[in-house]
Amino acid sequence: MLQVVPVPAFSDNYIWLVHDEASSETAVVDPGDAAPALAEAERRGWTIxxxxxxxxxxxxxxxxLAVKEATGCTVAGPATEDIPGCDVALSEGSELRIGDHRGRVIDIPGHTAGHxxxxxxxxxVAFVGDTMFAMGCGKVFEGTPQQMHRSLQRIAELREDVKLYCGHEYTLSNARFAAHAEPGSSAIAERLARVEQMRADGQITLPTTVGEERATNPFVRSSDWQEFARLRAAKDSFRS
Ligand SMILES: [Zn+2]
Structure with a gap:
């Protein structure tokens, strides 16, 4: 079993610690800030x-670099992007290992070109960075709407019970937009109510699952990239 725990960072980022008990290995996903990740690992007696x-x-x-310096760990990241301290270049089909668990890498360009x-x-479990969020998706900074639409579809094609770990706590704002985009969806309305309650209680709304996103994420549900592009533009100017 892989244990995954959130480490909140900055105002709304999540860094994820991934621990394999059998091998005592720990990976850290997207450590934008080293200090909270190192502190949480230490608190749990884990070595990154x-x-x-x-x-x-x-x-x-x-x-x-600070995590690498503190722990001597290896750094793996997208082959075509400028990743500080990168030792292992990742691209479509690359294999990741932690203990006996094997992961695979899929290219999901759009938010950035090499995401x-x-x-x-x-x-x-799957780590999807800033490409898919719960009930939403990342902004298209470096790629095209076609690429982003395809990238979301690739995530949505995973098994429906796969847990998705995203890079930010944007769920409430996304849920409000989703309810605006699909006013007739009871699944979205129910999830919005649930998310409002969770945030009011100070709870983290992640991870989500592939199945939940298929049912309640308008960007995943858009039928083609043109519809996706219209939704993305509408969300960019939406004030909830
Ligand atoms: Zn980003």
Whole structure:
């Protein structure tokens, strides 16, 4: 079993610690800030052996060098992006290992040109960075709407019970937009109510699952990239 725990960072980022008890290995996904990740690992008695990056943005990779210096870990990240301290270049089909768990890398460009997802399908977990959020998706900074639409579809094609670990706590704002985009959806209305309650209680709304996103994420549900592009533009100017 892979244990995954959140480490809140900055105002709304999540760094994820991934621990395999059998081997005592721990990976840290997207350490934008080293201090909280190192502190949480230490608190749990875990030693970080790997950094995995989904993309190059500073709030995901800015702590790489400090984590590497503190632990001597290896750093893996997208082959085509500028990743601080990168030892292992990742691209479509690359394999990741932690203990006996094997993950595969899929290219999901759009938010950034080289963005990757880290998928441990057997363990039922996937790290999707800033490409898919709960009930939403990342902004298209470096790629095209076509690419982003395809990238979301690739995540949505994973097994429906796979847990998705995203890079930010944006769920409430996304849920409000989803309810606006699909006013007739009772699944979205119910999830919005649930998310409002969770945030009011100070709870983290992640991880989500592939199945939940298929049912309640308008960006995943858009039928083609043109509809996706219209939704993305509408969300960019939406004030909830
Ligand atoms: Zn980003």
């Amino acid at each position: 052996t790997q950094v995995w990056n989904t993309h190059h943005h500073w709030d995901h990779s800015g702590g790489n 990757v997802a880290l998928v441990f399908e057997e363990a039922g």
